[in-house]
Amino acid sequence: MPGGERRRAASAEAREARLAWCLAAPAIATILLVALFPLGWTVWESMHLHDLRMPWLGRSFIGADNYVEAVRDARFRQALGHTLLFTVATVTIELGLGCTLALAMNRAFRGRALVRAAVLVPWAIPTVVSALLWRFIFEGRAGIANALMVDVGLVREAPVWFIRSGLVWIPVVLADVWKTTPFVALLLLAGLQNIDASLYEAARIDGASAWRQFRHVTLPLLRPAILVALIFRTLDAFRVFDLVYVMTGGGPGTSTEPIALYTFNTLLQNLRFGYGSALSVIVFAVVFGLALGYIRFLGAGLTETRG
Amino acid sequence: MSRARWGTVAIVLLVLGSGFPLYWAIVSSFTPEARLYGTPSLIPRVLVLDHYRALFTQREFWVPIRNSLIVAGSTTGFCVLVGGLCAYALARLRFRGKAPLLGLILAVSVFPQISVVSPLYLLLRRLHLINTYPGLILPYLTFAMPLTVWLLVGFFRQLPAELEEAAMVDGASRLRTIREIVWPLAIPGLAATAILTFVYSWNEFLFALSFTLGPERQTVPVAIALFRGQYQVPWGQILAAAVVATAPVALLVLAFQRRIVQGLTAGAVKG
Numbered sequence: 001m002p003g004g005e006r007r008r009a010a011s012a013e014a015r016e017a018r019l020a021w022c023l024a025a026p027a028i029a030t031i032l033l034v035a036l037f038p039l040g041w042t043v044w045e046s047m048h049l050h051d052l053r054m055p056w057l058g059r060s061f062i063g064a065d066n067y068v069e070a071v072r073d074a075r076f077r078q079a080l081g082h083t084l085l086f087t088v089a090t091v092t093i094e095l096g097l098g099c100t101l102a103l104a105m106n107r108a109f110r111g112r113a114l115v116r117a118a119v120l121v122p123w124a125i126p127t128v129v130s131a132l133l134w135r136f137i138f139e140g141r142a143g144i145a146n147a148l149m150v151d152v153g154l155v156r157e158a159p160v161w162f163i164r165s166g167l168v169w170i171p172v173v174l175a176d177v178w179k180t181t182p183f184v185a186l187l188l189l190a191g192l193q194n195i196d197a198s199l200y201e202a203a204r205i206d207g208a209s210a211w212r213q214f215r216h217v218t219l220p221l222l223r224p225a226i227l228v229a230l231i232f233r234t235l236d237a238f239r240v241f242d243l244v245y246v247m248t249g250g251g252p253g254t255s256t257e258p259i260a261l262y263t264f265n266t267l268l269q270n271l272r273f274g275y276g277s278a279l280s281v282i283v284f285a286v287v288f289g290l291a292l293g294y295i296r297f298l299g300a301g302l303t304e305t306r307g
Numbered sequence: 308m309s310r311a312r313w314g315t316v317a318i319v320l321l322v323l324g325s326g327f328p329l330y331w332a333i334v335s336s337f338t339p340e341a342r343l344y345g346t347p348s349l350i351p352r353v354l355v356l357d358h359y360r361a362l363f364t365q366r367e368f369w370v371p372i373r374n375s376l377i378v379a380g381s382t383t384g385f386c387v388l389v390g391g392l393c394a395y396a397l398a399r400l401r402f403r404g405k406a407p408l409l410g411l412i413l414a415v416s417v418f419p420q421i422s423v424v425s426p427l428y429l430l431l432r433r434l435h436l437i438n439t440y441p442g443l444i445l446p447y448l449t450f451a452m453p454l455t456v457w458l459l460v461g462f463f464r465q466l467p468a469e470l471e472e473a474a475m476v477d478g479a480s481r482l483r484t485i486r487e488i489v490w491p492l493a494i495p496g497l498a499a500t501a502i503l504t505f506v507y508s509w510n511e512f513l514f515a516l517s518f519t520l521g522p523e524r525q526t527v528p529v530a531i532a533l534f535r536g537q538y539q540v541p542w543g544q545i546l547a548a549a550v551v552a553t554a555p556v557a558l559l560v561l562a563f564q565r566r567i568v569q570g571l572t573a574g575a576v577k578g
Contacts, residue, residue, distance in 0.1 A: 016400050023400075024393040024397065030448055031411070031412065031415055031453060034445060035453075037426075041425075042423060042425055042426050045425055101317050104317030105314055111318045114318065117564065118318075118322045120560050121329065124553075124559075128529075129553055132532075140344070144331055182325055241512070268517055280425055284419055291417055
């Protein structure tokens with residue numbers, strides 16, 4: 001009987017959906033409880049005056065006052081600038097270097113296992129550890145970086161990296177590049193290996209130069225992998241905290257303080273929870289805007305090629 | 308020929324660049340304190356165990372190791388178990404609302420951690436969970452749960468669906484199919500995901516710094532970061548601690564490297 005069968009099929013579908021929701025519910029509930037609910041709370045908190053050092057003031061609603069204070073706050077604007085500088089510098093270097101390494105590695109026939117090891121260990125190391133490691137390399141006159149630079153004759157006298165506000169960025173950026181470039185290379189290599197080799201053959205038969213092959217075959221087909229690497233790296237760099245906290249403490253002065261560190265200090269050093277929450281919301285909004293922007297501008301081709 | 312040679316050059320540069328700082332940290336962690344501040348030499352002449360001994364006798368470094376094992380282990384166990392069920396549903400079952408759920412999970416995984424520090428601190432304080440294990444495990448779920456689910460959806464999609472379909476045609480229920488067919492096949496993917504989640508939790512710093520108060524509940528990264536004395540920096544001990552903190556995750560990752568790379572790059576390949 002077709003009617004009965006249809007009903008049975010419909011009930012099987014309903015059963016499958018019910019099972020799916022039962023299986024998914026605990027994880028979804030966890031995410032709602034530990035991520036979405038706190039995020040809403042941050043927004044609520046950001047519109048209140050809440051200072052844990054002055055509990056007698058209570059928690060009065062002050063609307064957008066915290067945000068207005070943020071816009072006027074020179075240290076906040078400075079921290080935002082540091083974060084942007086760090087993000088642009090590291091992401092540019094890591095993507096450029098990572099792409100070069102990936103293209104070169106794609107041509108090599110041996111050493112895959114060695115590459116994986118060289119990539120995975122810096123990635124797996126705690127950021128705290130890599131920050132200390134690079135601080136040690138650049139620390140004082142006895143640091144190996146200074147010793148080597150003097151030996152090679154690059155500089156006559158060893159620079160003091162962590163005292164001068166301009167120089168300090170070099171070890172900070174270098175530490176991040178060291179830790180993440182291999183990972184970017186790995187992402188892009190996976191993308192390269194997905195490109196059909198016959199496309200290059202066809203291009204060669206048509207007499208396309210190496211540059212034209214790169215420009216018209218590699219680059220367009222690598223776009224999804226580049227997009228993913230770009231999104232991951234930008235969002236990660238914008239959230240930078242561990243590296244700077246451990247390596248420079250935001251110093252000298254506040255000259256390397258990124259936005260996440262300023263927010264952390266506002267919350268847990270100064271205990272200004274209302275204002276700190278407003279800063280948190282701003283960081284969140286920027287990160288989210290960046291992600292959406294990337295997907296909008298670079299991802300247009302992504303859905304086309306897939307669809 | 309020359310193309311392959313360029314590749315070899317790149318690999319050599321990569322290995323040297325990645326490897327040298329690690330070599331230097333390991334060598335320095337075995338170098339006597341006085342020699343650390345002299346003129347450095349690339350090949351060590353004297354190696355001693357002083358820093359490691361000091362780490363476990365003076366510093367009681369086993370306390371942060373124990374804390375990290377408990378916190379990262381519990382987070383991983385919970386996420387793989389609960390996230391695994393969710394990931395199976397998202398990868399295999401048909402139901403309405405799947406796309407928004409995947410979107411939600413992806414969106415949560417890009418949350419900047421700092422944006423939930425203030426409410427989590429206030430919440431944990433109210434529940435008297437500051438400076439406790441649950442007070443770390445709970446915040447860790449914010450990044451570990453979406454990560455686990457996302458990775459496992461990728462792994463489950465790679466499993467052949469035919470076996471499951473065959474089992475169900477033979478009359479096995481969905482739950483029995485999961486238990487007897489999917490579970491054994493999924494073990495390698497679950498293991499790789501568990502290692503990744505463990506590594507992320509082991510390395511986490513911001514929450515551990517924010518929600519602990521003293522050495523008795525500090526995790527390994529926090530303990531190392533706060534080693535720095537007021538007047539001098541005990542570099543020998545710091546580097547020894549760095550080696551101890553890194554060794555377990557590095558070995559774990561190297562042992563399962565092929566699958567881990569697969570899990571990490573799956574997103575990039577699929578777009």
